[in-house]
Amino acid sequence: MKIVRKLEGLSASRGIAIGPVFCLADETPVSIPRYPISESEAETHWLRFETALELSRKELFLLKDDQNKEQSLILEAHLMMLSDPEFIPQIKKALFSRLFNIEYVLKEKVNEAAGMLRATGDAYLAERAVDIEDAFDRIINHLLSPSLKTKKSGQKTRFIPPGAIFAARNLKPSETLALKGSGIVGIILEEGGATSHVAILARSWHLPAVMGVRGLLDGLVDGKEVILDAVDGLVIVDASSDTVAAYRLRLRSDMRQQAENAVERSALVKAQCETTDGTILTLRANIALAEEAASSLEEGAGGIGLFRSEFLFLGADGFPDEETQFVAYQTAVENMAGAPVIIRTLDAGADKMVGEQLDLAEKNPLLGWRAVRYCLDRRDLFKTQLRALLRASAFGDLRIMFPMISNVEELDAVLEVLDECKAECLRDGIPFKTDLKAGIMVEIPSAAVCADLLARKADFMSIGTNDLIQYTMAVDRENPKVSHLYDCYNPAVLRLIAQTIEAGKKSRTEVSMCGEMAGDPAAVFLLAGMGLRSFSMAPTLITQVKEFIRKVSIEDAEALAKSVLELSTARNIRKLLQEKIKAYE
């Protein structure tokens, strides 16, 4: 009898998924999918094969140089197999006659060839069978999965069956990026929190995700069916058939509901985010990739409030050059049709290590060489990014935002580098937006406390609650053991936010919020009452924030904010907020 395992975690991206699990920590091989294809699709499959073949050859060449003589000979043999003038055409012939997906046909041909060698009973030939399997598995892996690369462990390539739920202990942002387009339907992690970068990406991609599921991987093997309930933060393994049926019903009814709400939703997309008594809030989108700009317009975003540029640096091998960055920034700006696009300069470090940071092994990376601290030491890199940003600013309302500013000197220093880049552009006749706005993230408590001083020099300030909570409460935002302390409603956090809003008001500097708190309708209600008028969130959350705010009055929000700021515990603040919200349901 199957024993049901029900595990609890934090819902990081809402939704439900049911499917076979794919465990990153579990090396058990999974089966290769098999599906029929048409003749015209066979052409595409062959092209994919040729690309994967070329990639595998390149890899083998590179690997060969790093090995001793004996190993190098083995790889040489693999290379010869991948160029076999008889075997490769046989694969093509089989693909066009069998009309099944290339991975399946290839595996079938490889098994056939290896089987024939083994059947000879000759020990030498049997070893060659292993070599054939090894050499062609490399191609199959490329065909079936994105590469999950880590600098330390070298290339880790595994294939992920489409429709799988991805489970792992933790994922680096670069590894998460590699999952894009893999066809997975959900993510479960043993570690991580709701504001980890995996969670942020999952929300952007509408993928249900649950984080901080302790003991998740114990005994879990690839292919096992799991229910991922990212509404209630649950993972159910070996569920009874009744439970599976109930969840399938829920999934179908969610989909029906979404279809029914489509008309209402499209009206909401076009509507202003306006309270019943006429206060208008600006809602912008947080994105990680330039191509997400266009889809955030479809969600009704009034601009990009945060473009996390570091994902460009994490996805590429090495740092992207000026031209690559320019194209990404220009794409985002042009896609937003004149609306503001706030691009944050490289926020590398901590959980988003790049280049030499990976080898550094700092004792406290969260308090270490990250964001502008890193960029100011790596001026070459920083200036390349700033030049790319300046060039792209000629194409629309691009604004530059500096992350992790902790004091006025640091702001002076980054603005000085920006001025240097502007002077170089002028000298070289490169056009850029001369009245370009340069602002800062307020995400370190020292910046919030000195927001009045920073506001004199920054064109705008954006409150990054993800880090602000982490640093105010001294709680790692990804550590599930202390996640009970990670609370945006802690009075200390709210006071710092209030102080920043006030400083902005006094100096007429625009203040907005781009941390995850800004995507919670209840929080936006409270923050609007505290005087905040601009918010940036995952594009998928824009309509739900708008829907709620259109039901409330600013008068109620202000009264609520006044009461909240007098309360001394996060628990009581949440309670009061829930009571108020109920009145609107």
Ligand code: PEP
């Ligand atoms: C934040 O800290 O609130 C923020 C928006 O930045 P990130 O989540 O990328 O650290």
Ligand code: MG
């Ligand atoms: Mg941050």
